[in-house]
Amino acid sequence: MRILAKSDIGKAREMNQDSFYVSSEEDEVKLFILADGMGGYKGGEIASSIAVNCTKNYIINNISKIKKEKEEFLNLINSAVEYANLIVHEKSKEDIELHDMGTTLDICLIYNNRVFIGHVGDSRVYRIRKNIIRKLTTDHSYVEKLVKEGTITKEEAYNHPKKNMLMKALGCNTLVEPDVMCKGFLKDDILLMCSDGLTNMIKDNEIYKILLENPEDPATALIKKANENGGYDNITTIIVDNV
Numbered sequence: 001m002r003i004l005a006k007s008d009i010g011k012a013r014e015m016n017q018d019s020f021y022v023s024s025e026e027d028e029v030k031l032f033i034l035a036d037g038m039g040g041y042k043g044g045e046i047a048s049s050i051a052v053n054c055t056k057n058y059i060i061n062n063i064s065k066i067k068k069e070k071e072e073f074l075n076l077i078n079s080a081v082e083y084a085n086l087i088v089h090e091k092s093k094e095d096i097e098l099h100d101m102g103t104t105l106d107i108c109l110i111y112n113n114r115v116f117i118g119h120v121g122d123s124r125v126y127r128i129r130k131n132i133i134r135k136l137t138t139d140h141s142y143v144e145k146l147v148k149e150g151t152i153t154k155e156e157a158y159n160h161p162k163k164n165m166l167m168k169a170l171g172c173n174t175l176v177e178p179d180v181m182c183k184g185f186l187k188d189d190i191l192l193m194c195s196d197g198l199t200n201m202i203k204d205n206e207i208y209k210i211l212l213e214n215p216e217d218p219a220t221a222l223i224k225k226a227n228e229n230g231g232y233d234n235i236t237t238i239i240v241d242n243v
Contacts, residue, residue: 002025002239002240002241003238003241005020005022005219005237006237007236009234011230011232015045017045017047018195018234019034019051020052029059029109030109030111031056031107032107032108032191033051033052033056034052034193034195034236035048037104038101038102039099039100040099041097047088048103050084052105055118058079059076059107073109073111073116073182076116077107078118081118082175085175089172102172104123104169105119105120105123106123108240113186114183117181118180119181120169120178122139124139125137126193126194127190128192133192133207133211141164186242187243191239192238192239194236194237195234197235198237201229201232218239222237223235
């Protein structure tokens with residue numbers, strides 16, 4: 001398993017409000033977490049950092065207590081998201097400058113050729129298998145809702161003025177309902193986790209092309225292209241190559 005992770009401030013923001021965690025190749029628990037924070041001066045940075053650390057600690061502290069079965073893994077991830085949400089929400093009430101803070105959150109836990117995913121917001125998880133890139137998560141965004149309703153096309157969504165409006169985020173309410181799912185993760189599959197600083201600058205087919213053309217360091221190549229296309233937001237990529 002090859003793991004590549006990189007985060008960049010982009011070309012327009014004053015600070016990087018993305019946070020991430022990646023297991024090392026030696027770790028028994030293969031865990032990958034990405035959060036894209038939002039809200040006021042330092043609020044997003046604090047929200048994303050808390051979310052990543054709380055999620056990581058909850059899963060690592062509790063994984064030994066569960067049976068290694070699908071539903072148990074999904075329940076573990078769901079509980080980790082709920083716990084992180086509560087901590088971020090409580091922190092937001094402590095300081096008036098943090099009242100509007102929140103964050104996206106994506107979790108990938110790999111075990112026995114399967115990946116267990118938790119998802120809130122509009123950061124994304126993709127899987128590349130046999131020359132096909134597939135988005136595994138669904139954005140919790142206003143434009144995604146419009147696409148589902150058939151009001152706008154996917155192409156129109158890409159340039160919609162309200163494309164960054166979230167319908168669901170971590171820490172904004174006392175309770176949150178994450179999407180949790182289990183997908184296969186076979187030999188030669190590639191997982192890509194990324195913040196919207198990447199996907200707002202590069203379309204899916206172009207992401208796949210860059211991954212293909214830069215096998216040595218695809219994370220750097222993706223960030224470079226996103227910055228060349230404008231770099232309007234922080235950009236984070238985590239790539240897990242199941243070699």
